[in-house]
Amino acid sequence: GTIYFHHIKESDFKPNRYYTCTAENTKLRDYKFGNQFRLDVTKNRRRALTSPIPPSEQYVNQSSPIALEGNTHKLHCFFSGYPEPKPIWRYNGFDILEDDSRYTYESYGKTLVFNVSAETEGIYECIFKAHPNLDRRFDVVIEAAPYWTTGPPPNKRTSEGEDVTFDCSANGKPAPVISFFKNGVEMKPRDDDVNRNWEITGSVLTLKNVKKGIAGSGDNAVYQCKAENKHGYLWANFYLNLLAFKPELLSDPGEIEAVIGQNVTLSCKFFASPNVNITWDSAVLHGLRHHVVPADADGEGKLIIDAVGQDAEGEYTCTGTNKHGTEKGTAHIIIREATRLEPFERPLEKVLAGQRLELPCRAEHDENLEVTYEWLVNGKPLIEQYIQSGHYLITDKNSLIITNPARYDAAIYTCIAKTALDSAEKSVQIGVDDVPNPVHMAFLTKCDDTAQIASINFEYMEDIDFSAPIKEIWAQYQIDEETDGVVWLTHPHPALADSLQTIGDNQRIVKGTIDVSLRPFGKVLSFSRFGRNDFGDGAPTNVNGGCITPARVPDRNPESVSATGTRPENLIVFWKPMSREDWNGRNFHYIIRYRPAGSDAEWKEEIVEDPYSDRHTIELSVEEPFRPYEVQVRAANENGTSNVSPQSVEGRTGEGDPGFTPTGFKLITSDSTSATFEWDPIDPQQVQGNFTGIKIIFWPEEDEGESSEDELETGNIARLKKHSVLRRSTGEVLTSQTNMYGEKRNVIVAPNKKSATIFGLQPNSVNYAQIAVMNGQNDGTPSDPISFRTKEGVPTPVRNLEAYPMNGRDERENAVVAIRWDQPRHYNGRLTGYSVEICSVNADGLMEQRESCPIRKTQPGERFLRISNLENDSKYRFIVYGNTNAGRGDPNSKDVMTLPEGIKFFRKFYYRKHK
Template sequence: MGTTNTFYFIALLSCSAVLSLKPEITEGPENLAIVDGSEAVLKCRVFGDPKPIVKWMKDYAEVTGRKYNITADGDLVIHYASYPDSGNYQCYAMNKFGAASASVLLDVKKRTIITDRPENYEVAAGSSATFRCNANADDSLELQIIWLKDGQQIDFENQPRFHMSYDYSLQISDTTELDAGEYTCIAKTAIDEARAKATLTVQDKPNPPQLEGVKCNERTATLHWHPMGDNRAPILRYSIQYNTTFTPDTWYTAGVNVPAFYTYWTVQLSPWANYTFRVSAWNKIGPSTPSSHSEVCSTQPDVPYKNPDNVVGEGSDPTNMVISWEKMPQIEHNGPGFYYLVTWRPNIDGQPWVEEQVHDWQQTQYVVTNTPTFMPYKIKVTAVNCKGKSNVTPMEVIGWSGEDVPLQAPQNFTLVQVTTGTTALLNWNPVPPESVQGHFKGYKIQTWVDGEEDSLKEILVKADASSALVSEFKPFKKNNVRILVYNGRFIGPPSDTLSFHTPEDKPGTVKSFEAYPIGSSAMLLKWEKPIDENGVLTGYNIYYQKVTGTSLGPTQERKKEIDPKFDHAKLAGLEPNTRYRIEIRAKTKAGEGDKYYVEQSTKSVEKVKPDIPQFETSTLPAKEGTAHILVRWIPSLDGHAGTHFVAWYKLKGHPDWSKTNEVTDDDYVILTGLEPGQVYEVKLTAHDGEYFSASEIKDVDTTIGVVVLPRRLRQAAGLPVSLRPRRAQRPLP
């Protein structure tokens, strides 16, 4: 019994060992997401005996060869995976004892690409620098932009000069030398990243040169130096400055464009001065701070090398001559005991020179007294010191003693011809030059109209002229004009005054001009007459053009004349919701004046009734037993006035109304052929398209309220040109 049980136990163990050799997947594949073009490894580690055969299926079709490779461990490796490789994969492990399988999902996503790469950047210290970076990633992945500086991530919270904007750009404000380096943009997702690098070069002004020394000679000094660094912007040139004990706080430039490859330079020196020098380096950012200053170079005295500049002689009154010049700075004195030697004589052969010494080197003038009026002199000023006079011959200039008031007015001042409303030709006899008592500058023609003497106009005419065409007169007025001589300081006595009337001319612009839209196709125009009428106004012309963007359409003219007494008119026949340029020109017999224009838009078509119209009336007497009523529409400028109107009228108490035609081009109409001494009922209807509104009814008595209309209105209405009001006939009591 014991032997039998032992055999059974051994057999059972053998059977168990055989069953355990069936294939088993010990490390199965996991779902994997990768980006396009990368390598995918799908794990499938198996156990079994004999060793199982591993196959891979995609969507139940076996994958093998080409970019697919199954490793000895059973893993599936896909080289350069692309979007079509996405899908479900199955790993099958098989031997003679059985099979095992596992599934996995491979998702191939779009690779992250940097689309806007940062570029190398050069910037001056203190300026701002900007690196741009933008990227595209798979829509299902979250994109993150990270910036590195020299391999270390930038801490934006603790570096306030560094800022990443909404478009991922890196902005660095107030750059310093320490900001120079390599900047890396990382576009990162959960499964991949892309990088792009750029270099920031922060350029600064050069370091100050090292001044090695100065060699002092009798009239020159040679400086030696070497550069101490250009701070990433090449040195372009050097400049050399000096100061002296005369002006220790002021540095002057001795050489401004010393070539960059030079490390020495020779400077010319003046006598009797103590010099110190310094050097600055320049690059495209700017100049370095100056080097330390040199040792002192001292020079021995000598005579002056120049004389004062800009020597002038002119009088401040009729009995003197002021000789003036520019002072010479101490660096030009060249020695102690400096003074100016001022010399003059009348510009007449044989006259002796007179001289005076001016020892104050800051003084710039000398006054010669008791001179004849306006006499020419020869003048020169020489620089002198203890070593002697300047080694340059002083320049002789001609000066003049003082001017006085001219003695004569031009004679025979005559009006030759009035050519236009503003222009007339004048002539005169020239004055003798000696009577001018000064530099003969020319003539002044003065003109004014009565009552405006304080605002006269002056026209300057050359000294050699004896006639002038003057265009400063006022049209259609009595003009006054006179002529006088002037020199450098005074004007002479005036000539006799000429007075003459000028003809009409074109008027000036109107004082103001406004356009108000009324309805959808009309505007009410209002203006003030010109300040300069320049004649008798005969009317106004209105022109208009459509405005489209910046373009103007053809010019059209309002056909009906506007009486000069009017200050308003209606412009009709316009297009709705359209902008117009409208101009007005006043007229005289001489023609149209200058334009004054405004731009305004008409209103849109409104499918509503116009506002209730307002109007005023006046009665007019006439001959042959008829009366007339003037009806003037007063359109509202704020609401919806309509575009035109119709006037209605009837005898009070009569049932039937009469009406005028539609009044489109004017804001008034005259009711003619009425019975005098009667009361008429009058009303208006304002229209815009098919919509209209009626006014209140007014009673108008044709025996009262007589108004004399302008001649043009009477002609337009067919009324007698000359109207005389007559007394109303009333029954006797």
């Protein structure tokens, strides 16, 4: 109750106010005031109030204090002095941190407060680092006032002649002393008390062969027990009633439902005196794993059946018995099927961020029980907001769908299926492979316009268990929003997370600095940072602050410079535009310099003001086909031209018309599909421009009508159209733009050639051809066309070949096959007729030698043939082709199986189809 001032200050003086101590008895609700005093503070003229005052002890606990379990204990280390000595507290050799929730502090840290338990026993120290002689040590011993082990003894009722026990077990430190009382009088055994029917063994009072009496003469009375040690005591009242009642059933189980595998408890409660002995009986109880719990003081006994199966279903009887009679109760157990859930295919499921995820949950359960489903995330219900937004969807089949998973959806997902009797659950851990979080914090710490470096500090945080940890931190910047718009440039050197990370509180923290190299004339008002892992880049985080660098002349020139002309009087210069970061100053532009190649003439210059331009056309004053020029492209801004000399490239003006037509073009020889031509040698000097080759143009006359009638239909014409390129060993190239009828094709040969052969001509057709020279840009005027006719060829295959087995007109014809076909698409000459080869095929599908196959011929207009005297139930191959004077055409064939002997052929079907 003493108040201590560790160091007097002027503020401790309270004018017109007093210090007073009070004492309160909370049980009696009594409150008393002690003496009042006022503290006057006087100044020492010989020493300033701020001068050091050596420390001295004011109050410290005894070195071995006793703390009572369940109470609050305080350890004091009060020392006066200035500067005020403040201790560091330790427990069993380890510093107690100020944020340790088990401890609190009072008196400016000089009092340590804690709740007493068995775990708080040990050595405590208060340590003064500046004054080691003040250190104190406390060996705290934990003791306890008495407390019940299982509770005070219960009231009991029984009948005369029974034995009764009362247990008054209690614990404490030191161990409490147990004593019993009857009607307030302590029960002490006496050697001369020969009629005593009770005994006390430790904490148990036993009454034997109890008798009823009046005025305390019998064993029916109010008893007390007391458990006491030096820290306090426990007191309990309990009575013994002596009655005589036969058992009366108070409650029985009735009908109970249980699922397979559960433990089932049946309980019956009887009122009886003395207490009942309860037994259980059932036709199905034998063989079941079970045990019986005897009746307690309230007359309730239990039958516990372990892991019930279908064989536990049936009627059960409980029988309560005492010396006055018997009573029965009943129970009926109904067994239901247990609820089951198939586990997920894998305990850990990986999913890419944004990839729809569906988790199935369908339970098998007893048809008499209604089942409900619940989904949990990390043991908690689904967030309602995510359900409302559609992030979580629960289907009619109780599956959970995560529509757009992100890294924050990584968790343990649990599906619970519940009935009124049981439940089942299954869980799966979902890992989401996602890009990193946004960078937590980023700010500009330095802008060195001389060294052209901007330094950016950053801090990144993510969960330690994230499946795709961050690997790199990148910096981006915009050079100038006015000229570059929203184009972001990426600094090429990232910060590596492994070398900068720290781990703590289940967090990975990456801190560091990136130095971004800037270019001259940089108006970098926007920086950003983003993280990168194995799955991509996270969202960028804007950086506070900007940086401006001074301008200077460009330090490079455009790349990929080339020049070419489209006309003899122009020259087009191409280059790759320079990016904004290379301009180095305002009014960036390009200077085009040119002069004839191989001369020392003065350079001519033209300026291109548009910094994004990639070409410029130079208009020359004279026409100079294919004239070589030397060209340069140089970067410049308002500070001057680039400090690097531009490279020269050579380009030529446009080539124009070749200005030459070959002579002596004539046909040398031709066959059905090709023709060979010759022409006079060509002097390259006579051709303007870059003489690249000679082109033979050829085309056929319109179709002469020898083909089938449907060939002229638009659809069939379209099917003939092709685009082909045929390369020959002579260096010739054949090209076709559309189709082979009426459209021009060409063959290109080398400039030094004097002859060439063209292929792919239509047999037996009139064709035209002419020749022209080529330079790099244009074709010359072609020669006059010459005409020629190709030789006759063989027909293309017959079309729509069909073969049908049929019966003969009489038995002498044996098997018969009818054959019909359509004419070839192209005759390629004068059609002289058709040939039909009749070949037998064996069981292995092999045809006989074709030379031995009989041949039937028809006239050009005859395209139907009835072939008789074939073997029944045999396979034949019929080969049909057209003929011209040039020979037989390409074949078409059809396999058919003749009818077995005696089968009638349905003539009506045949003629309806082919009439």
